[in-house]
Amino acid sequence: MRRSGSPFTGVGVVLAKEAADYLSGARMWVLEALVSLTAIAAAYAAILSIRAHIGESPFLFLRLLTMAQDPLPSFIALLGFLIPLVAIAIGFDAINGEFNRRTLSRVLAQPIYRDALLLGKFLAALLALTIGLLSLWLLTIGIGLLMLGLAPGTEEMIRMLGFLLATIAYGGVWLALAFLFSVVFRAPATAALAALGVWLLFALFWSVVTPLIATLIAGPPQGIFGPNIGYLHTALALDRISPNTLYSEIALALLQPSTRALGPVLYSQVQGALLGAPLPAAQSFILVWPQLTGLVAAMILIFAVAYVVFQRQEIRA
Amino acid sequence: MADEVVIRARGLTKRYGATLAVDHVDLDVRAGEIVGILGPNGSGKTTTILMLLGLTEPTEGRAEVAGFDPLRDPLEVKRRVGYLPDSIGFYDGLSARDNLAYTGRLAGLSRREIDQRFAEALERVGLPDIGRDRVATFSRGMRQRLGLAEVLMKQPSIAILDEPTATLDPHSTQEFLGMIRTLKADGTAVLLSSHHLDQVQSVCDRVALFNGGRVALAGSVTELAHRVLGGGYVIDVEARGTAVREQLAAVPGVVRVAVLGPEFYRVDCERDLRAEIARRLAPSCELTGIRFAEPSLNEVYTRYFDELRHAA
Numbered sequence: 001m002r003r004s005g006s007p008f009t010g011v012g013v014v015l016a017k018e019a020a021d022y023l024s025g026a027r028m029w030v031l032e033a034l035v036s037l038t039a040i041a042a043a044y045a046a047i048l049s050i051r052a053h054i055g056e057s058p059f060l061f062l063r064l065l066t067m068a069q070d071p072l073p074s075f076i077a078l079l080g081f082l083i084p085l086v087a088i089a090i091g092f093d094a095i096n097g098e099f100n101r102r103t104l105s106r107v108l109a110q111p112i113y114r115d116a117l118l119l120g121k122f123l124a125a126l127l128a129l130t131i132g133l134l135s136l137w138l139l140t141i142g143i144g145l146l147m148l149g150l151a152p153g154t155e156e157m158i159r160m161l162g163f164l165l166a167t168i169a170y171g172g173v174w175l176a177l178a179f180l181f182s183v184v185f186r187a188p189a190t191a192a193l194a195a196l197g198v199w200l201l202f203a204l205f206w207s208v209v210t211p212l213i214a215t216l217i218a219g220p221p222q223g224i225f226g227p228n229i230g231y232l233h234t235a236l237a238l239d240r241i242s243p244n245t246l247y248s249e250i251a252l253a254l255l256q257p258s259t260r261a262l263g264p265v266l267y268s269q270v271q272g273a274l275l276g277a278p279l280p281a282a283q284s285f286i287l288v289w290p291q292l293t294g295l296v297a298a299m300i301l302i303f304a305v306a307y308v309v310f311q312r313q314e315i316r317a
Numbered sequence: 318m319a320d321e322v323v324i325r326a327r328g329l330t331k332r333y334g335a336t337l338a339v340d341h342v343d344l345d346v347r348a349g350e351i352v353g354i355l356g357p358n359g360s361g362k363t364t365t366i367l368m369l370l371g372l373t374e375p376t377e378g379r380a381e382v383a384g385f386d387p388l389r390d391p392l393e394v395k396r397r398v399g400y401l402p403d404s405i406g407f408y409d410g411l412s413a414r415d416n417l418a419y420t421g422r423l424a425g426l427s428r429r430e431i432d433q434r435f436a437e438a439l440e441r442v443g444l445p446d447i448g449r450d451r452v453a454t455f456s457r458g459m460r461q462r463l464g465l466a467e468v469l470m471k472q473p474s475i476a477i478l479d480e481p482t483a484t485l486d487p488h489s490t491q492e493f494l495g496m497i498r499t500l501k502a503d504g505t506a507v508l509l510s511s512h513h514l515d516q517v518q519s520v521c522d523r524v525a526l527f528n529g530g531r532v533a534l535a536g537s538v539t540e541l542a543h544r545v546l547g548g549g550y551v552i553d554v555e556a557r558g559t560a561v562r563e564q565l566a567a568v569p570g571v572v573r574v575a576v577l578g579p580e581f582y583r584v585d586c587e588r589d590l591r592a593e594i595a596r597r598l599a600p601s602c603e604l605t606g607i608r609f610a611e612p613s614l615n616e617v618y619t620r621y622f623d624e625l626r627h628a629a
Contacts, residue, residue, distance in 0.1 A: 005392035013422045021410075102406025106467070108372055109400035110423035111392040314333075315372055316363065 003113070010112030014120025015127070022090065022128035031086045032132050035079075036139065042078050043140045045069035047147045059278070061152040062159060062255045064144050075140065076251045079167060080244060081203070084174040086132070088195040090125050091178030093188035095310065100188070104315050118310050122179055122303060129171045137164050158281045159254045166254070166288070169295040170247040174199070176302035183310045202242040210238040232264045243298060246291040253288045262287060321348045323475050323506045324369060328378030331364050331530075338364045340530035341378065348474070351497065351507040353517035355618065356527030362510045363403060365527075366477055369508075370400055383474055396424065399468030403480040403510070405460055409453035413444075416452055417467050424471055431470070438466035442496060458489040465496055476500050477508045482516055494520050518614040526621065534621065542612030545621045550589055551610040554582045558602025568597050583610055 022028050046067040050060055057063055068074040073081075095118070098104040108114060137160070145151060152160070177198060181191035214235035215221070221231045239245045253259045257278030279287070324346035331339040339361040346352045354362050367373040369382050371391030380387055383397040407416045414435060421431040439445050442462040447455070455463065461481060468476050478497065482490045490513075497520050500507050511517050517524060518538055526534040526541070534541050543550065554565065557580045565574045565584055570593070573585040584594065591607050598604050 002389070004390045009392060010423050013419070017419050021408075025410075101408065102402070102404050103408060105367075105372065105400075105402045106405060106407075106464075107420065107423065109370055109395060109398070109402070110420050111395040111425065112423050113391070316367065 005111075005113070007113045007115035008119070010110070010116040011120045011123070014112070014117055015124045018121050018124030019127050022124060023131065027089065028128060028132070031089055032135075035082050035086060035132070036136055038072075038078050038082065039075055039136055040139065040143065042069075042072045042075045043143055044147075045072045046075065047144065050148065058153070059156055059159075059257060060148060060150060061141070061144050061156045062257070064140065064148075065160070065163070066251075066255045076163075076248075076255060080170075080247055080251070083133075083167060083171045084199045084203070084244075085196075087125075087129060087171045087174035088178045088192060088199065090129060091122075091175045092182055092192040092195055094121050094125065094179050095182045096186050096188050096191055097182070099186055108315055114310055114315075115307070118179070118183075118307055122175070125175050125179075126168070126172055129175060130168050133164060133167055133171065155257075155281050159257070159284065162281075162285060162288075163251060163254045166247060166250040166292055166295065169292065169299060170243055172299040173243045173295055173302065176299045176306065180302055180306040180309070183306045183313070202244050206239070206242045206244070210235050213238055227264075229264065236263050240291075240294065243295060246294050246298075250288040250291045250295075253284050253291075257281075257284060259284070259287070262291070322346070323348050323384075324380070324382050324508060326365070326369065326378065326380040329365060329368055329375050329380055330377035331361070331368060331373065332376045337530050339368070339375075342527075342530070342532050344525055344532060344535070346475070346506050346508055348506050349501060349504045350523065351501050351509060351521045353521035353524045354508065354510045354527060355512070355514065355517060355524060355614075356533075357622070360527040361530040362527050363479055364530075366400075366479055366508070366510060370395065370398060370477065397474050399471045399473035399476045399505075401461075401464045401468050401476070401478045401481050403483065405464040407452040407455075407460060407463065410451065412449050412451055413439075413455075413463055414448040417463070417470060420467055421470055426470070434470040434472070435466075438469040441469055441499070442466045443492065457484045458486065461485060461489075461493065462496075465493070469500075473505060475506045475508070479510045480512065481509070482511065482513060490516065514614040514618050518611070524614065526618070528622075528625070538612060538614050538617065539609045541614070541617045545617045545624075546612060550586045551612065552584045552586060552589075552591055552594065553577075553606070553608055553610045554584055554594060554598075554604070555580055555606035556582070556598050556602045556604045558598070561598065561602055564597055564602070565594060568593050580605070 043064055046064050046069055049067055049069050050063055065075040068077065098107065107117060141152065141160070174195070178191070178195045181194045182188070185191040185194060211221070214231050218230040218234040219228055221228055249262045253262060258276050260279060322345050324344065326342055326344040329339055329342040329344075330337070342361070342365055344365070354365070356362055364373065368375045369380055369387055371387035371394050374388060382394045385393040387394045411419075417435055418431050421434070426434065435448065439448060442465050444459060444462050444466065447459070452460065452463070461484065465481070481497070482493050485493055494516055497507060497509065509517065509521060523535065523537055524541060525532045534544065562574050562576060562582060565571060565582055568590055570587045570590050571584055572587060575583045577583050584590070595604055595607060
């Protein structure tokens with residue numbers, strides 16, 4: 001049966017209220033402080049190292065994000081680690097919190113569809129995450145400007161902007177997952193644990209699991225005549241199920257311009273190439289386009305599953 | 318327009334897997350009428366309410382609320398219906414105003430309308446000065462009143478109140494019932510679900526008794542009493558004059574006359590004899606009141622379920 005009225009009626013109202021809640025809530029401030037402190041510390045440590053080598057690289061600002069300085073990992077490694085946690089922390093009680101506060105039936109008794117509530121909440125959470133990441137991005141560039149005394153070039157800015165977009169999409173995947181679990185589980189603690197479980201799987205165990213599965217599917221890594229290409233492709237495909245892999249590949253290609261390929265490279269592919277020479281930004285974007293669309297598609301897919309589950313739920317508290 | 322049916326359910330049915338939660342419910346509520354729905358826990362009251370609001374989909378049957386199908390036009394229905402859920406929740410970190418402004422904006426009210434209606438609604442529910450206070454500091458009773466204020470802000474043609482007095486103390490309950498009566502006075506149709514039979518009886522024009530997902534009985538309390546308690550009609554008569562008791566006893570169809578007080582008689586009859594009694598007393602007595610004695614809904618409810626248990 002076709003319903004009358006737009007499913008988007010009320011999305012703006014929900015978005016405005018939820019975004020205000022997120023941005024003014026103590027939880028968001030704590031998370032932002034955590035991410036900002038660690039990421040800025042990593043960038044600062046990288047700057048100290050870069051200052052000794054000014055003039056050696058045309059992409060100093062990119063090195064600011066990629067360079068690790070003991071004991072701190074690089075800025076991008078920290079983001080890759082912390083962004084899922086921030087996204088899960090924002091979204092794990094988005095819907096079950098409404099059930100538990102007993103506000104869901106009150107809100108849905110207003111002339112809006114459930115679609116609007118879920119979409120408005122998700123967009124608000126994504127907006128809050130984006131504002132946080134944008135602030136961090138600007139802060140890092142500001143620190144770089146002050147401490148290096150140099151302005152980033154156009155190419156660097158384009159690459160860093162691409163990286164920011166990829167980080168938002170990466171955060172969006174984990175946010176959608178947190179929303180899914182907040183719809184599936186009535187207890188927020190269970191939803192948070194389930195999301196953290198998936199994060200642990202991809203962050204720690206996925207790289208252990210994929211070679212085993214790849215071996216089962218495509219045979220051992222080494223063939224009689226050298227590396228087993230089938231195995232390499234299978235392992236890579238499995239690896240790329242993880243959003244962490246997709247994100248790290250995007251970071252690698254965008255922030256290290258000399259990266260010419262992501263995955264196994266044959267001799268025929270690098271014939272004539274100047275090793276270490278940077279790719280133009282457009283070429284790097286072409287290189288990471290599948291990964292970027294993969295992240296966005298994963299976000300939409302997981303959100304769609306959450307949407308279907310939510311539509312089928314009874315709203316009684 | 319007083320007889321206009323604003324809620325009409327026909328054969329409304331809801332199944333959850335093998336469980337039949339609501340079983341072919343027929344229900345009518347007219348404009349400006351207060352209808353109570355009663356029944357034990359799990360008898361299908363709240364599920365019926367959710368189906369009327371378009372918040373859950375019926376398995377069978379259809380409903381019409383304010384002239385719209387809740388399944389096809391849920392937004393139109395929800396624009397016209399104010400709903401107070403059985404256990405109302407608010408965003409504790411927000412003020413009373415911000416909570417109601419949020420639902421007001423969702424209901425499509427402008428900022429000006431929200432400001433104006435919010436003040437009026439708070440005044441009506443007896444909470445005029447709490448607009449800026451955080452809801453976290455509110456007692457249950459205040460939250461319930463705030464919920465009613467939300468319903469009032471919407472200025473609905475139908476109010477659906479699910480167990481609105483369940484958590485209130487006796488004094489607050491009486492005040493709350495008074496507020497429900499003012500809704501009726503405004504011409505709003507009210508569907509009231511409650512376990513408190515005396516409260517339902519004191520405010521409702523008609524009652525629907527739910528049992529096992531069905532409407533087992535429906536009608537005014539007097540009609541239900543006649544069907545469940547049996548034994549004919551009971552009429553209270555207030556009259557002054559000579560030999561009133563004897564004259565009443567002489568009316569054909571009168572079974573028994575009891576004197577309840579000076580000039581106050583209770584007459585058990587086989588049928589509705591109000592007209593005959595009035596005619597009989599008119600020549601020699603001054604008749605100051607004649608009405609059906611209000612039977613106790615509590616008695617009707619208890620007797621009905623006792624008989625069901627015995628039959629089982």
